[in-house]
Amino acid sequence: MLSNLGFGNLRTFTKNLKIIAMDLELKNINKSFNEFKLFDNFSILFKENIITSIIGPSGCGKTTLLNIICKTCKLNSGNIIGLDRKEISYIFQEPRLLPWKTVKENIQFVIKDLYPKRKQKIIIQKLLQIVELENFGNHYPSQLSGGMCQRVAMARAFSNSSDIILIDEAFKGLDIKLKQNLIRIFKKIWIKYNKTVIFVTHDIDEAIQLSKEIFVLSKPSVNIKHKFQLQDTFSESDYNTVKKEIIELID
């Protein structure tokens, strides 16, 4: 049947394949640093198109897990399933913007080779609107506040139509008001683009507010202590119960 397919059809076929596939699964992964075994036959499954949070004590390999997924950290052994042909974006703890480029140029930096100029312009405009920075496109990062820079980083992460977005404590160190604003904007942008998001955090409130699933990890060698599945809306008492359970698990 494949031989009957024209080139165009083949492209739609592979694209459809991409659509039906698939959750992201890390299966029996092993990762050691010298003698220290961080992951020993560890497995975890991230469902497609939802926000999944990972919570755990310091040093439980949360960031390493993200680095393994985006392939900046090599595995000793194990499989990653559902990553083929998938593009990955990352929102780091720090905005990591290029100080010599304007806000627009910073977003353009990651999509320059992907789309023609006109499309780049439209994407940037649209994203700046969503992150409420439409009037700051020509500003340099040094002219923006920390929260604004982080919003640019969010826009950048969603600009390249990646399938998976990794977030590493992106709201850490911000005051409560600013954090709530960023979470609101992140939700807004996520609803619009609906991607698979893996969100590493220390902050239980952030995790409950944002995610559909929460994994609580143990200290090394790492395993999943508990997996929470959350409703879209829940009462204050439910919220508090989940929070209490997570606190107990981490302690």
Added chain:
Amino acid sequence: MKVSITKNKIYTSISIILMILVWKLASVFLASDFILPSPEDTVLAFVNIILAKKFFVTISYTILRGLIGFSISIILGVVLGIFSGINNSFYSFLKPILITIRSTPVISLILLALIWFNIDSVPIFIAFLTMFPVICTNVTSGIQNTDTNLIEMAHVFKIKKYRILHEIYLPSILPYIFSGASSALGFGWRAVIIGEVLSQPQYGIGTFMQSAQTYLIVKDVIAWTIIAVIISYAFEFGIRKFENFYKKP
């Protein structure tokens, strides 16, 4: 801020006036044009030199030698500096060569250059040897100090290597290139003039300084020195202007 700038200018002026005053007093005390001419005589000599027919040819030759040496140093310094910044083995290979060049006295280099090269190339060669290591070392440390977080970000977003070099490394090392160029030129002018003094090309500030010294015309030696200082300042000023032009907020 404005007040402190005016205040600084006052102090600078006082310092210059004081230097001239000490010079004047010393010349009166020594009372010999062969040892130390007065500032007025030197100014007269300065004006005479500037008005002389061959003045522009003379300084043009010196500037040209400096600029040729500088251009070769910038090109090689930036290219090799980038390589040694991103490749540790090349850094280990280049380091001893740079250290050897830097720690060899300029005079030894000139004496060897006088044997190896023709007269006109000696000052250029010396300028290159003094400027190249400074620029190269600066570029290397610029690359080594480039924010690794930005590089990691670029890798995650699958940015092509040449774009990482062009859009992250190059802007990061630009301040290092400018500061390297600025201090290299400081050394470079001195080296060019020393080279000219010893190799005696037909035209050059050093050539005229040497002949003034031979005939004990001290005011001419000082006047040429002042000209050399002005040229050096002018280039440093130019580099700073160029840097400000490239600086982004």
